[in-house]
Amino acid sequence: MELSRRICLVRLWLLLLSFLLGFSAGSAIHWTEQEGKEIWDYVTVRKDAHMFWWLYYATNPCKNFSELPLVMWLQGGPGGSSTGFGNFEEIGPLDTQLNPRNTTWLQWASLLFVDNPVGTGFSYVNTTDAYAKDLNTVASDMMVLLKSFFDCHEEFQTVPFYIFSESYGGKMAAGISLELYKAIQEGTIKCNFSGVALGDSWISLGHSVLSWGPYLYSMSLLDNQGLAEVSDIAEQVLNAVNKGFYKEATQLWAKAEMIIEKNTDGVNFYNILTKSTPESAMESSLEFIWSPLESGWPQTRRAPPTSASGALGLKVRLCQRHVRHLQGDALSQLMNGPIKKKLKIIPEDISWGAQSSYVFISMEGDFMKPAIDIVDKLLAAGVNVTVYNGQLDLIVDTMGQESWLQKLKWPQLSKFNQLKWKALYTDPKSSETSAFVKTYENLAFYWILKAGHMVPSDQGEMALKMMRMVTEQE
Incomplete structure (x- = not known):
């Protein structure tokens, strides 16, 4: 043995x-x-809309890839690249220095990274009319890609297929999963869809914003006055969401972040134990390319400064905070240098991440729309749904996730609530708790300790263990 x-x-x-x-x-x-260990390609999902994917076959030395699941990873933002950040910063075989990652998920699953929505990463559009503006379009585009993928790679049609996601990728994963379930029922896509995992996911940001104040206050990052200010703007956000004023809610969300930043001396929304990058540094290193495709938008290599007035200034500020951190200088240089050279099929005039700011702003009207009803439909259909969250995340904090979970109409929710959670350990010889988990029928919730928004990046061993549990390998 x-x-x-x-x-x-x-x-x-x-x-x-x-x-x-x-x-x-x-x-x-x-x-x-x-x-055949790696393959990649483009799929034209609509006129002028081209989506890039990259597949790694599982490398478990004791099992063939056909004996292991296929995991598709979806990044957040929207505008964050799976083939870049998810691959080289979180779960792929190599890190940004091209060193082997000990906690790569490739040991236990084949990995499919997709740059979505179109315009993200190496995916691109030929005209601004082709950017996705809502979740329906995002899901529809992915159906075209998945049909093409499974039709061309029949060896994966019977392999258990899971969708794992992070942040806004969680909202996209929920919508995509529901459409995939329907497509399988209709016989238009052949695959063995086995479940979806929503990581620190953007299912209902209204609930998250409402919990920001109490969470920060409990962690001694707000005083009474700061709590009152944050709670006031949070109520305004929730009121706009409840009325269906989603663009207004997006602008109020941006103001809420500014109020928190001011009162907490710049707490990092992705890990409350650290501080955000100073705005001056963010501006000086910002590499977003504002394409001249759209008249009326900036056509320089740099985005407008965060002090820009009006709605555009708020959008830019949000874009900087929620997409820029997924496109660090080292990662951008890697993707536009050695990786682009390796892949060979990337058009010469396409730079990795160059259209991401457009992806983010084009989805403005969709940001604050809750997707709780989609999760309910997935549970009702019998789809396995996993929710996992990092303890130190703020932007999608665990309190907010637990709050929207209680809004589910799933008939088994009361039985789920009655269960006690189970402690998990990454080291069987250690008494240090790594996470807690609760599972009932086709719903599971993982509380990941000492992790921020990017769980696999912060707690790689626990993330790998969770993936193996979700895919029934542990």
Whole structure:
């Protein structure tokens, strides 16, 4: 048994080494492509709208990829790149320095990274009319891509297929999952859809905003006066959402963030134990490219400063905070340098992340629309739904997630609530708790300790363990 384990470990490191060498020599890159360990392509999902995907076949040394699940990862933003951030910063085989990642999910699943909505990452549009403006379009586009993928790669049609997501990717994952379920029932897409995982997800930001004040106050990051200010603007946000004034709610959301930033001395919305990057540094390093496709929008390489007045200034500020952190300088240089050269199919005039600001702003009217009803429909259809959240996240804090969960009309919710959670440990020899979990029928909730918004980045071992539990491998 011990010999078998050692052989598996040696094979695993050899496989990881082959990935690493694939970036250092052209012949090695072709070798991995010929071996079928990685494939990638574009799918034209609509006229002038082209979506990029990148697949890694599972590298478990003891099992064939067909014995393991296929996981599709969806990033947030909207405008965050799965093939970039999710791949190199969170769960892919290599990090941004092209070093092997010990906690890569590739050990236990094939990984499909998709740059969505169109315009994200290496995905691109030829005209601004092609940007998605709502969740329905996002889901519809993904149906075109998934149909193309499973039709062309029949070896994955019977493999358990899971969608994992993060942040706004969670809202997109919910909408995509419901449309995928329908497509499978109608027979238009052939795949073994087995569940969706919503990580720190944007299901109902109204509930999150309402909980920001109490959460920060309980963590000694707001005083009484600050709590009152945050609570007041939060009520305005929720009122606008309840009335269906979603664009107004988006602007109020931006103001709420500014009030919190002022009262907390710049708390980081993605991990409350750290501070946000100073605005001056953000502005100086900002690399968003405001495309000249749209008349009336800035046509310089830099976005307007955060002090810009009016609705556009608020949008830019939101865009900087919620997309910029997914496009760090090191990652941008990697994606537009060695990775673009490796992939070979990226059009010469397309830069990774260059259209992301448009993706974000085009979805403005969709930001604050709750998607609780979609989760209800998934549960009613029998789809396995997992919700997981980082303890230190603010933008989509756990209190807010628990709050919208209680709004579900799922008949089994009361029984779910009656259950006691179970402690989880990444190290069986340690008494340190890594997470808690509660599961009833087709709903599961994971409380991930010591993690912020990006759970796999902050707590890689626990994220890997969770993925294995969700995909029934542990």
